[in-house]
Amino acid sequence: MQRAISAVTRRLVILIPYGWLLFFFLIPFLIVLRISMSTSAVAMPPYTPVFDWSEGWARIRSALSELSFDNYVWLAGDPLYLNAYLSSLWIALVSTALTLLIAYPMAYGMAKAPTTLRPTLVMLVILPFWTSFLIRVYAWIGILKPEGLFNQFLLSMGVIREPLIILNTNWAIYIGIVYCYLPFMVLPLYSALEKMDHSLTEAALDLGCTPIQAFWRVTFPLSLPGVIAGCLLVFIPAVGEFVIPDLLGGSETLMIGRTLWNEFNGNRDWPVSSAVAVVLLLLLVVPIMLFQTAQARAERAEREGR
Amino acid sequence: MKSLGIFRRSFAPWADPNAKPFISFRNVTKRFGDFTAVDNLSLDIYTREFFALLGGSGCGKSTLLRMLAGFEQPTSGEIMLDGQSLSGIPPYRRPVNMMFQSYALFPHMSVEKNIAFGLKQDGMPKTEIAERVAQMLKLVKLEAFAARKPHQLSGGQRQRVALARSLAKRPKVLLLDEPLGALDKKLREETQFELMDLQYELGLTFVVVTHDQEEAMTMSDRIAVMSHGRVIQVATPAEIYEAPNSRFVAEFIGDVNMIEGKVALEDGRSILRTAEGISVALPETLAEGQSVALAVRPEKLKVSRQQPEGAGVHAMRGEIWDIAYFGDMTVFHVKLPSGKIVKASSLNATRGVEDPFGYDEQIWVSFEPQAGIVLKG
Ligand SMILES: Nc1ncnc2c1ncn2[C@@H]1O[C@H](COP(=O)(O)OP(=O)(O)O)[C@@H](O)[C@H]1O
Ligand SMILES: [Mg+2]
Numbered sequence: 001m002q003r004a005i006s007a008v009t010r011r012l013v014i015l016i017p018y019g020w021l022l023f024f025f026l027i028p029f030l031i032v033l034r035i036s037m038s039t040s041a042v043a044m045p046p047y048t049p050v051f052d053w054s055e056g057w058a059r060i061r062s063a064l065s066e067l068s069f070d071n072y073v074w075l076a077g078d079p080l081y082l083n084a085y086l087s088s089l090w091i092a093l094v095s096t097a098l099t100l101l102i103a104y105p106m107a108y109g110m111a112k113a114p115t116t117l118r119p120t121l122v123m124l125v126i127l128p129f130w131t132s133f134l135i136r137v138y139a140w141i142g143i144l145k146p147e148g149l150f151n152q153f154l155l156s157m158g159v160i161r162e163p164l165i166i167l168n169t170n171w172a173i174y175i176g177i178v179y180c181y182l183p184f185m186v187l188p189l190y191s192a193l194e195k196m197d198h199s200l201t202e203a204a205l206d207l208g209c210t211p212i213q214a215f216w217r218v219t220f221p222l223s224l225p226g227v228i229a230g231c232l233l234v235f236i237p238a239v240g241e242f243v244i245p246d247l248l249g250g251s252e253t254l255m256i257g258r259t260l261w262n263e264f265n266g267n268r269d270w271p272v273s274s275a276v277a278v279v280l281l282l283l284l285v286v287p288i289m290l291f292q293t294a295q296a297r298a299e300r301a302e303r304e305g306r
Numbered sequence: 307m308k309s310l311g312i313f314r315r316s317f318a319p320w321a322d323p324n325a326k327p328f329i330s331f332r333n334v335t336k337r338f339g340d341f342t343a344v345d346n347l348s349l350d351i352y353t354r355e356f357f358a359l360l361g362g363s364g365c366g367k368s369t370l371l372r373m374l375a376g377f378e379q380p381t382s383g384e385i386m387l388d389g390q391s392l393s394g395i396p397p398y399r400r401p402v403n404m405m406f407q408s409y410a411l412f413p414h415m416s417v418e419k420n421i422a423f424g425l426k427q428d429g430m431p432k433t434e435i436a437e438r439v440a441q442m443l444k445l446v447k448l449e450a451f452a453a454r455k456p457h458q459l460s461g462g463q464r465q466r467v468a469l470a471r472s473l474a475k476r477p478k479v480l481l482l483d484e485p486l487g488a489l490d491k492k493l494r495e496e497t498q499f500e501l502m503d504l505q506y507e508l509g510l511t512f513v514v515v516t517h518d519q520e521e522a523m524t525m526s527d528r529i530a531v532m533s534h535g536r537v538i539q540v541a542t543p544a545e546i547y548e549a550p551n552s553r554f555v556a557e558f559i560g561d562v563n564m565i566e567g568k569v570a571l572e573d574g575r576s577i578l579r580t581a582e583g584i585s586v587a588l589p590e591t592l593a594e595g596q597s598v599a600l601a602v603r604p605e606k607l608k609v610s611r612q613q614p615e616g617a618g619v620h621a622m623r624g625e626i627w628d629i630a631y632f633g634d635m636t637v638f639h640v641k642l643p644s645g646k647i648v649k650a651s652s653l654n655a656t657r658g659v660e661d662p663f664g665y666d667e668q669i670w671v672s673f674e675p676q677a678g679i680v681l682k683g
Binding site: 197202206208213217218 | 398423427
């Protein structure tokens, strides 16, 4: 009896995450998928066909037959969308690389700091989250605009004569993404570096490595799970990022998040914007799967390593 | 001190006044903040010696080894290797290699890659590396495991990989920090002899850290007994056991009976008188009334029914209080009239005895005149 109850509870406990995924991921995805296969209409909701469950099975069947892949064909035919996808991937890639370059030394420094200081440093890394994301991005406008803090500082130092044009360029987007997503890179790197056995570095030194060689042959390869986790945590949301390119990027900046926004709110074309979203999701599923296999492999290695 | 004859040693450079030490610690002190881990320590180690640093946990053994490897810098003093000062030389330029207490195998590399690590770093040609790695794998009998990752090995196998890796570069000195600490007793004993054979065959100098006195006794040519960052005694295992220079060493190594006494004067010479009525002439003149102990190892105490005879034999009455049977030997706990309990062990060389001793039996315990060691400190 006892055992039967515990088996049931275990099933229930396992059901919770599956239920969560079903209700908050799979069902919304299916709705978006279905809208992406509809046709835009001046109506409420702004697409047809609409499933009307009250009119019986035959009506549903005919509605289903009205669904089509026309929107996808259209997406493929318009180079705007392809360019937006490619440019998003490129911007996300560059931003992720820059974030890694900045975050790695930070995480390394944190992991090497005295044990008593480390919680404070972790605290400082996540401190920006306590302010609204939007406000922080707006603040960057104040810093980066031609008469902003950054240019005034450089002018007063005599480094430049003319203000630099940073705002409304891709550089402003890179800065914004690097700044906003830095903690997502620092934290997995820090956790990978912090648990690394210091005697491994000593063993490398003992076997003839200079400190820099020891870093590249031992420390860095062992921190790769952290590097991969951090890169995916930055890259995936950066591809679909909308707020940062909208506020900091120029009018000619093409990013898929912005295109989607325009289709949805400007053109009120729900079916096309849904198709854009579905393709974006498919583009991102690949890196997500990579991330998960890497994670699983790291966990397995760790378990067996103990 | 004259060398004690337990077995003949053909290798004893420390006894040769012309021999030059290979490693010298000269007044080395290491402080961590206010804490002194190594305290003004001087020590000489010779080429091809199997040298053990023995002491309780936290006495500074690892710190001493790490200073030799270059991971810690002495606060003061100097370490010499082959006549050259090591100060300022980073670990990667010292001709020593270390086998780490935790093994410190690189988890992302196979056994083969771990062993080849130092050779690759030195830019050795690929074919030579392969040759040397194969040789090392054979040496530690791990040929079949070359492609495995460290986490796929047992503790004993990891220990061998660590050993092979530290030997691959053919260092002049191999430093071993508790090399057998993680192995179970049986494997430990086997490995001790393998290490000794290896050291002898390769003609290397080994400095090994251990807190296990049996291990140190078994493996090493000489032992430095350490306490609180100082060396208390440096000597061969036999000298450490049979002629400890202090109570600390006598009690740290093996079992010992400390028979306490006071210095008395007799015919103008200092003698030691114990509460049990034993008097022993002292080799030097000491202040009257000073507390001195006579250390006697259990196997040197003899239990008998008859009062033992013989010139100078020290005998005491006693009562058998406890008997501990170990198979190979039996240890009698004998209560002396003063209330002190001494241990006397006897080897069970025959299968059973005709008339064995029993509990509460009144007996004699005795020892030969030279069996006792007089200890002041
Ligand atoms: N890096 C360090 N910082 C502070 N104290 C240390 C450090 N390394 C060792 N110690 C201290 O020095 C003492 C000796 O350490 P160690 O040489 O490791 O002892 P053991 O003889 O057990 O190998 C210990 O009390 C230890 O706490
Ligand atoms: Mg130690």
